[in-house]
Amino acid sequence: MFIEMRDVEYVYGYKTPFEKKALSGVNLTISKGEFIGIIGKTGSGKSTLVQLMNGLLIPQRGDVIVDGINTKEKKKVKEIRKRVGLVFQYPEYQLFEETVYRDIAFGPKNLGFSDEEIEKRVKEVCELLEIPRAILEKSPFELSGGQKRRVAIAGIMAMDPECLILDEPTAGLDMRGRKRIFNIIERLHREVKKTIILISHNLEDVASMCERVIVLNSGKIYFDGSKHEIFENIQLLEKSGLIAPDILYLQHRLKMRGFKIERFEYRIENVADMIVKNIAGSITKEGGKE
Numbered sequence: 001m002f003i004e005m006r007d008v009e010y011v012y013g014y015k016t017p018f019e020k021k022a023l024s025g026v027n028l029t030i031s032k033g034e035f036i037g038i039i040g041k042t043g044s045g046k047s048t049l050v051q052l053m054n055g056l057l058i059p060q061r062g063d064v065i066v067d068g069i070n071t072k073e074k075k076k077v078k079e080i081r082k083r084v085g086l087v088f089q090y091p092e093y094q095l096f097e098e099t100v101y102r103d104i105a106f107g108p109k110n111l112g113f114s115d116e117e118i119e120k121r122v123k124e125v126c127e128l129l130e131i132p133r134a135i136l137e138k139s140p141f142e143l144s145g146g147q148k149r150r151v152a153i154a155g156i157m158a159m160d161p162e163c164l165i166l167d168e169p170t171a172g173l174d175m176r177g178r179k180r181i182f183n184i185i186e187r188l189h190r191e192v193k194k195t196i197i198l199i200s201h202n203l204e205d206v207a208s209m210c211e212r213v214i215v216l217n218s219g220k221i222y223f224d225g226s227k228h229e230i231f232e233n234i235q236l237l238e239k240s241g242l243i244a245p246d247i248l249y250l251q252h253r254l255k256m257r258g259f260k261i262e263r264f265e266y267r268i269e270n271v272a273d274m275i276v277k278n279i280a281g282s283i284t285k286e287g288g289k290e
């Protein structure tokens with residue numbers, strides 16, 4: 001088990017008049033190599049959950065164990081950060097160095113790596129994240145929105161964490177920028193074998209990449225299972241305040257009309273194949289009756 005959460009509760013403003021319980025009764029296990037999507041409406045506790053996973057927040061109740069280390073062990077915070085890298089929502093707001101190179105190098109430098117190792121890591125992550133060498137000496141403030149986002153992710157990747165958590169990584173990007181970031185994230189999982197945890201309030205984004213989906217609702221885990229199970233249960237999504245993609249409503253409507261649906265799909269081409277198969281089947285059947 002790589003990350004384990006046992007009966008976790010987190011309260012903001014703990015023991016003050018402004019207490020706000022953000023999470024409670026959270027039990028969760030994540031294995032190396034998984035690609036998990038976390039969805040939930042605004043304020044459901046997604047960001048709090050992932051900040052507990054890299055020791056940025058410490059639960060008042062319960063335990064969070066990362067690769068055998070309890071996040072309550074204060075002396076081991078660096079060890080945890082090395083293993084779990086968290087890319088915040090709008091990470092470009094955290095770019096603060098004079099050049100792109102220095103921004104990407106900041107993390108590994110902090111972890112005490114040699115200049116030679118840092119240079120090697122910066123080169124590697126730039127290739128992975130499609131960051132041209134030509135911009136390394138530029139100020140991060142001169143970059144486009146998509147470039148800034150990729151540089152911010154590169155800064156976390158340069159620390160080579162086993163697990164990469166991305167909190168709404170495409171927020172505010174246009175369609176092309178979103179596609180590019182998602183392609184990169186998929187490659188990090190498939191080729192570089194990183195454990196990926198992706199937060200989104202959008203099931204479509206999550207469905208296109210993850211197999212396992214966790215739905216949060218009012219600070220509790222409302223669902224934890226395969227995306228296909230969720231697809232079958234639109235009410236579950238609606239009850240947790242999420243909007244199901246149109247493609248799911250279409251399949252449910254077709255099912256009500258007698259279509260045989262073995263598995264609810266997200267991809268439009270798979271749905272099209274299923275429709276063709278159903279229609280072909282009914283033509284053959286009718287043909288057989290004659």
Ligand SMILES: Nc1ncnc2c1ncn2[C@@H]1O[C@H](COP(=O)(O)OP(=O)(O)OP(=O)(O)O)[C@@H](O)[C@H]1O
Binds near residue numbers: 012013043
């Ligand atoms: N620093 C804070 N102080 C007090 N309450 C907070 C703080 N941060 C979050 N909260 C509250 O904790 C709850 C969970 O917030 P959290 O940010 O984890 O939700 P979220 O699902 O990530 O929301 P969003 O999708 O808007 O980012 C919310 O009710 C929120 O208002």
